Amino acid sequence: MTTGTIIAIIGAALAAILAGIGSAYGVRLTGQAAAGVVAEKPDLFGKLLVIEALPGTQGIYGFLVAIIVMIQIGALSGNIVPLTMEQGWAYFCACMPIAIVGLLSAIYQAQTGVAAILMTAKEPSASAKGITMAALVETYAILALLVSILLVFGIKV
Amino acid sequence: MPQSSYPYANGRLSVIAQKMLSSGFLGRLAESGEADAIKLLRDAGYGSGAKNPNDVEQLIAAELSNTRELIWELTPEPEIIKLFLLRTDAHNLKTLLKAKLFDIPADDMMAEGGAFSVALLEKAVNEGEVSALPKTFAKAIEEAESVAAKSGDPGLVSATVDRAVYAYIFLSLKKKRNAFAKRYFSTQADFTNVQSLIRARALRWEAEKLSPMLVSGGEISHERITECLEVPAAQLGSELNVGQSGPAIEKALKEYSLTGNPGGLERSMDRALMEMVREGKNDMFGMGPLVGYLLGREAEARAIRVIFASKLAKSPVELPELYA
Numbered sequence: 196m197t198t199g200t201i202i203a204i205i206g207a208a209l210a211a212i213l214a215g216i217g218s219a220y221g222v223r224l225t226g227q228a229a230a231g232v233v234a235e236k237p238d239l240f241g242k243l244l245v246i247e248a249l250p251g252t253q254g255i256y257g258f259l260v261a262i263i264v265m266i267q268i269g270a271l272s273g274n275i276v277p278l279t280m281e282q283g284w285a286y287f288c289a290c291m292p293i294a295i296v297g298l299l300s301a302i303y304q305a306q307t308g309v310a311a312i313l314m315t316a317k318e319p320s321a322s323a324k325g326i327t328m329a330a331l332v333e334t335y336a337i338l339a340l341l342v343s344i345l346l347v348f349g350i351k352v
Numbered sequence: 353m354p355q356s357s358y359p360y361a362n363g364r365l366s367v368i369a370q371k372m373l374s375s376g377f378l379g380r381l382a383e384s385g386e387a388d389a390i391k392l393l394r395d396a397g398y399g400s401g402a403k404n405p406n407d408v409e410q411l412i413a414a415e416l417s418n419t420r421e422l423i424w425e426l427t428p429e430p431e432i433i434k435l436f437l438l439r440t441d442a443h444n445l446k447t448l449l450k451a452k453l454f455d456i457p458a459d460d461m462m463a464e465g466g467a468f469s470v471a472l473l474e475k476a477v478n479e480g481e482v483s484a485l486p487k488t489f490a491k492a493i494e495e496a497e498s499v500a501a502k503s504g505d506p507g508l509v510s511a512t513v514d515r516a517v518y519a520y521i522f523l524s525l526k527k528k529r530n531a532f533a534k535r536y537f538s539t540q541a542d543f544t545n546v547q548s549l550i551r552a553r554a555l556r557w558e559a560e561k562l563s564p565m566l567v568s569g570g571e572i573s574h575e576r577i578t579e580c581l582e583v584p585a586a587q588l589g590s591e592l593n594v595g596q597s598g599p600a601i602e603k604a605l606k607e608y609s610l611t612g613n614p615g616g617l618e619r620s621m622d623r624a625l626m627e628m629v630r631e632g633k634n635d636m637f638g639m640g641p642l643v644g645y646l647l648g649r650e651a652e653a654r655a656i657r658v659i660f661a662s663k664l665a666k667s668p669v670e671l672p673e674l675y676a
Contacts (some may be wrong), residue, residue: 209612224359225359226362227357227359227360227363228359228363228636230360230363231359231360231361231362231363231364231365231367232363232364232366232367234363234364235364235367235368236367247534249385286562306637309359309363309636310634310636312363313362313363313366313634313636316363316366316367317370318364
């Protein structure tokens with residue numbers, strides 16, 4: 196295995212790890228707030244579950260980018276491609292948008308999500324507005340995912 | 353059992369706090385007859401578990417007890433939330449020390465719901481058993497007893513207890529990164545000192561007599577406060593406009609200079625303190641909502657007492673500042 200290949204694998208791993216950490220932390224925050232509200236108003240469980248799940252998507256995006264990189268470098272088929280240093284760094288850099296934006300946007304989305312959960316607790320009919328507010332933070336995770344995917348597909352192996 | 357998470361605590365509280373009594377509800381309470389008012393309170397779920405649901409004091413006691421139990425259950429930082437209960441301990445300590453000074457029973461005047469049990473404080477004052485109390489408190493009891501023996505002045509006993517309580521609060525907060533609690537108690541210390549200054553001016557005290565009455569932890573230095581004994585009343589506000597609570601102090605003192613009513617000054621400061629607590633209402637990752645709920649329920653209890661007292665006295669109601 197070349198150093199270039201190892202650098203590409205580190206990039207893929209970081210995409211999955213950082214975005215995954217952000218999502219786990221985010222879902223933890225929204226989950227705690229939702230649990231608090233549901234303890235008093237069990238009928239709100241369905242509405243709050245959607246908001247709680249929102250920060251979980253960044254982890255999926257990171258996982259997706261990591262899988263695409265692994266497929267491209269042959270890590271899944273067992274025929275690992277010997278990448279040059281330049282190719283390795285190119286994969287590493289391509290993974291960074293979703294790794295970093297995924298980590299941060301999941302945390303910020305969770306904070307908005309907690310506010311939306313409390314708004315729903317006070318006014319259950321406003322849950323759709325709360326979901327929309329929290330979902331808007333997702334835009335930037337989606338943009339980062341797109342950039343990562345386009346960069347990964349643009350690398351010639 | 354304390355929770356480890358503010359989002360959980362504040363999530364639960366956001367639902368429970370909706371049951372707090374609004375000023376509109378209290379207005380209806382004030383307009384109703386006594387029996388109807390008690391029924392209104394009971395129907396609103398106030399004071400559930402009270403031994404005698406027809407006695408308003410029992411309803412209030414039950415509601416405050418339920419509130420403290422809930423706060424203990426929810427708070428991730430019991431050692432800080434405890435500081436917000438010390439007002440009751442200060443009252444109990446002062447009562448016990450003064451009762452001992454004048455050799456009268458204190459039982460009827462003791463209040464439940466402090467950070468330390470009434471039995472513990474009684475044991476400390478009456479039997480000298482202070483090992484279960486913080487060192488600051490133990491020292492204060494000793495000092496207050498010595499002050500009482502020397503001067504026989506109950507005012508100095510109260511001041512000794514107040515100083516010990518604030519010293520304990522700021523010692524407890526020293527290693528904590530809790531900006532909300534620090535700001536709250538610092539503002540409260542400033543307000544307490546300004547009120548002491550106003551009393552001292554009215555009684556024409558010298559600086560030497562005012563100094564022992566001042567508590568630590570505020571942003572206004574004790575020197576500045578004692579210097580203000582000589583400042584013309586119209587300039588007091590601008591002289592004491594120091595730190596974060598400065599504008600509120602200036603506003604309260606301006607109102608006071610117009611009315612000359614110390615009760616009004618206290619109400620203005622209570623309003624400013626409650627406003628600060630309200631600012632923390634939406635901080636879902638901090639203790640603001642928990643403290644707001646605790647202090648809000650206490651304010652609500654004061655309002656209910658005022659309403660029922662005014663029914664007895666057949667006088668107009670002036671409600672204290674509410675949280676909800």
